[in-house]
Amino acid sequence: MINQVEYHPRLSQNDLHEFCKRNGIQLEAWSPLMQGQLLDNDILHEIARKHNKSVAQIILRWDLQNEVVTIPKSTKEHRIIENANVFDFELTNEEMDVIHGLNQNLRVGPDPDNFDF
Ligand SMILES: NC(=O)c1ccc[n+]([C@@H]2O[C@H](COP(=O)([O-])OP(=O)(O)OC[C@H]3O[C@@H](n4cnc5c(N)ncnc54)[C@H](OP(=O)(O)O)[C@@H]3O)[C@@H](O)[C@H]2O)c1
Incomplete structure (x- = not known):
């Protein structure tokens, strides 16, 4: 099973991701680049x-x-x-943590908890 949701460093969906791992569900990211809105982030530029x-x-x-x-x-x-072309380098654990630290539970797309289906 796959759960495709908005996912990027400003919305790292920690609880949902843990739930998916526990239940054998593969998380898949849409808008992984926050529709371009993260590309000028200073911390990411430094990494x-x-x-x-x-x-x-x-x-x-x-x-x-x-x-x-x-x-x-x-x-x-x-x-x-x-x-x-992202298979020839590896982020360190520290860099991974720094990127996780950018989370603000911020969405660019609709929130499925508040959506008029
Ligand atoms: N947004 C949604 O509601 C939604 C829902 C479900 C599924 N999806 C799917 O998820 C996928 C991606 O989502 P998304 O389009 O919302 O956002 P995204 O992939 O986060 O961002 C796409 C934007 O980033 C730019 N971009 C891509 N690669 C870049 C790079 N290497 N350097 C600089 N800019 C770059 C693109 O511009 P250029 O085109 O000019 O390169 C485009 O403006 C799509 O295939 C979409 O079908 C989206």
Whole structure:
């Protein structure tokens, strides 16, 4: 089973992710780049600089190391290639924690708890 939800460093869905792990459900991220709104974050830029990667790649690598399937969207070929190029480096535990620290339970999409279905 897969649960596809909004997931990015400003919305790290800790309780939901723990629930999914306990129940054999794979978490999958939509809007993993917060629809572009995280790409100018200073903390992510600093981590990206250390790894010689882009901020998008840092976020997508954070997803993978959190065992979250991720589906970024881009209309540009060079960014689609960039977004797939995240398997040749590893974030440290400290960097993972720093990125987790960005969580503000902030959504760019609709909240399923308050949605007019
Ligand atoms: N948003 C929703 O409500 C929703 C719901 C369910 C599923 N999904 C699916 O989730 C996927 C992604 O979600 P999303 O489109 O909402 O947001 P997203 O993937 O978080 O962000 C997409 C935005 O980031 C830009 N971008 C992508 N890669 C980049 C890079 N390497 N560097 C700089 N900018 C980059 C894209 O611009 P360019 O195109 O100009 O590169 C686009 O503006 C889509 O496939 C969508 O179908 C979305």
